[in-house]
Amino acid sequence: MTPPPLIAVAGNPNAGKSALFNALTGARQKVGNYPGVTVERHVGKTILPGGRPVEVVDLPGAYGLDPTSPDEEVTRDVLLGKQAGERLPDALLIVVDASNLDNHLRFTLQLIDLGLPTVVALNMVDLAKRDGLELDAARLQKELGVPVIETVAVRKRGLDPLLAALDELLLSPRLVRAGEGPSHDPLLLQLRARDIAMAAIVSETPVRRLTHRLDGLFLHPVAGPVILAAILFVMFQAVFAWSAPPADALEALVTGLGTWIGGALPDGILRSLIIDGVFAGVGAVIVFLPQILILFLFILLLEGTGYMVRAAFLMDRLMSHAGLSGRAFIPLLSSFACAVPGIMATRTIADPKDRLTTILVAPLMTCSARLPVYTLIIGAFIPARTVGPGIGLQGLVMFALYLAGIIGALLAALVLRRTVVKGGGGAFMMELPKYQMPRLADVALGLWQRAMIFLKRAGGIILTTTVILWALASFPQAGPGQKQSDVSIAGHIADGIHTVVAPIGFNKDISLALLPAMAAREVAVAAIGTVYSLDAEDEGQLQTLEQRMAGRWSLATALAFLAWFVFAPQCISTIAVTRRETNGWKWPLFMVGYLFTLAYIAAGATYWTAVAFGLG
Numbered sequence: 001m002t003p004p005p006l007i008a009v010a011g012n013p014n015a016g017k018s019a020l021f022n023a024l025t026g027a028r029q030k031v032g033n034y035p036g037v038t039v040e041r042h043v044g045k046t047i048l049p050g051g052r053p054v055e056v057v058d059l060p061g062a063y064g065l066d067p068t069s070p071d072e073e074v075t076r077d078v079l080l081g082k083q084a085g086e087r088l089p090d091a092l093l094i095v096v097d098a099s100n101l102d103n104h105l106r107f108t109l110q111l112i113d114l115g116l117p118t119v120v121a122l123n124m125v126d127l128a129k130r131d132g133l134e135l136d137a138a139r140l141q142k143e144l145g146v147p148v149i150e151t152v153a154v155r156k157r158g159l160d161p162l163l164a165a166l167d168e169l170l171l172s173p174r175l176v177r178a179g180e181g182p183s184h185d186p187l188l189l190q191l192r193a194r195d196i197a198m199a200a201i202v203s204e205t206p207v208r209r210l211t212h213r214l215d216g217l218f219l220h221p222v223a224g225p226v227i228l229a230a231i232l233f234v235m236f237q238a239v240f241a242w243s244a245p246p247a248d249a250l251e252a253l254v255t256g257l258g259t260w261i262g263g264a265l266p267d268g269i270l271r272s273l274i275i276d277g278v279f280a281g282v283g284a285v286i287v288f289l290p291q292i293l294i295l296f297l298f299i300l301l302l303e304g305t306g307y308m309v310r311a312a313f314l315m316d317r318l319m320s321h322a323g324l325s326g327r328a329f330i331p332l333l334s335s336f337a338c339a340v341p342g343i344m345a346t347r348t349i350a351d352p353k354d355r356l357t358t359i360l361v362a363p364l365m366t367c368s369a370r371l372p373v374y375t376l377i378i379g380a381f382i383p384a385r386t387v388g389p390g391i392g393l394q395g396l397v398m399f400a401l402y403l404a405g406i407i408g409a410l411l412a413a414l415v416l417r418r419t420v421v422k423g424g425g426g427a428f429m430m431e432l433p434k435y436q437m438p439r440l441a442d443v444a445l446g447l448w449q450r451a452m453i454f455l456k457r458a459g460g461i462i463l464t465t466t467v468i469l470w471a472l473a474s475f476p477q478a479g480p481g482q483k484q485s486d487v488s489i490a491g492h493i494a495d496g497i498h499t500v501v502a503p504i505g506f507n508k509d510i511s512l513a514l515l516p517a518m519a520a521r522e523v524a525v526a527a528i529g530t531v532y533s534l535d536a537e538d539e540g541q542l543q544t545l546e547q548r549m550a551g552r553w554s555l556a557t558a559l560a561f562l563a564w565f566v567f568a569p570q571c572i573s574t575i576a577v578t579r580r581e582t583n584g585w586k587w588p589l590f591m592v593g594y595l596f597t598l599a600y601i602a603a604g605a606t607y608w609t610a611v612a613f614g615l616g
């Protein structure tokens with residue numbers, strides 16, 4: 001006896017699939033998703049108007065055919081006829097939420113491309129109407145090329161025409177499968193979905209209309225990436241252009257406070273600890289608070305408006321070329337603040353190889369701890385002039401450094417994917433929220449949190465490391481005519497490191513900063529501040545840290561140092577969290593190894609190129 005035709009109910013999560021399934025089959029039991037990989041069949045029976053009995057199977061909701069969870073895998077396997085113990089459905093009933101049309105149409109388009117006989121239930125039209133959204137089902141039907149029936153699953157409305165349409169599908173001869181038809185480019189799918197939704201919408205609220213118009217622009221295959229690059233460019237220009245007044249004020253405050261306390265203290269060890277250790281060291285880091293807050297102001301605003309998800313969409317394309325999963329975007333994005341939460345966020349990536357690759361390249365995203373290092377070097381060595389109308393050279397260099405990190409990460413992922421972490425990655429889908437004005441309170445809270453994180457680091461790990469370094473750099477004390485940085489313990493350690501890094505143009509001061517900067521990158525700034533402050537006491541000069549550096553380093557050395565910091569894994573917390581997330585020392589050690597190698601090569605290449613151009 002041949003089994004009755006099988007109809008699969010598919011669609012995005014929360015489209016109302018189970019509600020419609022219940023309405024069609026009269027199922028009583030609470031219908032849920034397939035739990036995990038074990039397939040629990042949720043099948044009901046119904047009789048079509050022509051008297052033909054059919055089986056209906058309720059599938060777990062999914063965002064696309066590239067599974068990111070075991071649930072979605074079941075959905076894909078059933079629809080491709082690959083699920084063990086399940087036959088290929090004879091017809092497909094796609095359920096879409098009418099009030100969320102462009103998001104749901106994306107998956108619908110993929111499903112239609114499968115080539116199965118298909119009916120679309122335009123569900124939740126009651127909610128759409130309530131929201132002032134009027135849809136033209138006939139137009140949608142024309143655009144999609146399959147029957148579209150309006151339904152309200154919970155009220156059992158639209159069931160008769162739906163059953164009639166299914167009946168007709170099963171009567172007509174079966175379509176030939178379209179082979180590997182479905183498009184896997186989320187961006188193109190999104191644009192197609194948006195166009196179809198726009199065509200089917202008769203009237204909508206102004207907010208929805210605005211969202212549609214803006215997406216046409218921001219997701220445009222050419223204009224979209226250009227706009228994204230422009231936004232990032234402006235962001236880094238602003239980090240320099242806007243931060244000058246508050247940064248100067250903060251610097252004056254730190255210097256003034258240091259001078260005042262220094263004057264009140266008797267000459268000696270305690271005074272040196274406070275002036276050279278705390279003020280010259282930690283103070284040198286704290287003055288970068290304005291830059292960090294400006295950077296996060298931009299990020300928070302972009303998140304709050306809903307633009308960030310669009311940026312993820314644009315980036316997803318690029319990342320899939322590098323063999324990274326689109327899911328990697330959010331962890332990598334948070335790594336711009338700090339790689340530690342970024343690496344922890346990779347837990348949302350289901351595929352273990354995708355996840356490992358993302359963890360391994362996360363430290364290449366320019367975290368905010370690099371900002372003080374970059375800003376200090378750029379401030380000291382890159383002239384504050386414009387290279388075009390409104391384009392500052394300093395901001396341009398900063399932009400280039402961030403870009404170098406991103407490109408480095410993509411290339412590293414590409415190589416890792418072909419060597420140590422072989423395997424395929426997949427595209428992903430996410431819901432695009434409406435655009436909205438960011439909530440001021442959220443932005444303020446976000447900035448406050450960033451400021452606290454930064455200041456806690458300054459008062460914690462940076463202070464501790466700087467004080468230890470101060471002690472190592474202060475003893476033994478230099479005699480008359482000797483330089484403190486030559487005789488101290490730290491100076492001798494630096495000599496050892498210097499032999500390794502001298503070929504890539506690093507001077508002894510940098511060598512001295514590299515070891516304590518393993519604790520955290522900002523410590524490099526604090527360390528140089530402390531050492532120069534200790535030395536300067538003998539010289540009796542009153543200079544800012546930038547001036548002291550500009551006098552001692554060549555431009556080639558400064559550029560090599562910047563290149564080093566794009567790659568160097570100088571952060572104990574990142575290494576520790578990698579160990580925790582990968583359950584062992586193998587991958588953190590691999591990460592440290594490949595990143596230091598890259599850092600060495602990048603710094604060396606930069607130095608020798610600069611020397612060749614006469615900048616040594």
Ligand SMILES: Nc1nc2c(ncn2[C@@H]2O[C@H](COP(=O)(O)OP(=O)(O)OP(=O)(O)O)[C@@H](O)[C@H]2O)c(=O)[nH]1
Pocket residue numbers: 011012013014015016017018019020032033060061062123124125126127151152153154155
């Ligand atoms: N107003 C209204 N609510 C609906 C309609 N269809 C479904 N709902 C409600 O929408 C919610 C989601 O419905 P479900 O049937 O659970 O959605 P689903 O597609 O099975 O979701 P997943 O199983 O998570 O993929 C439920 O609270 C339903 O009661 C409709 O046409 N109108």
Ligand SMILES: [Mg+2]
Pocket residue numbers: 017018019031032033059060061
């Ligand atoms: Mg369901």
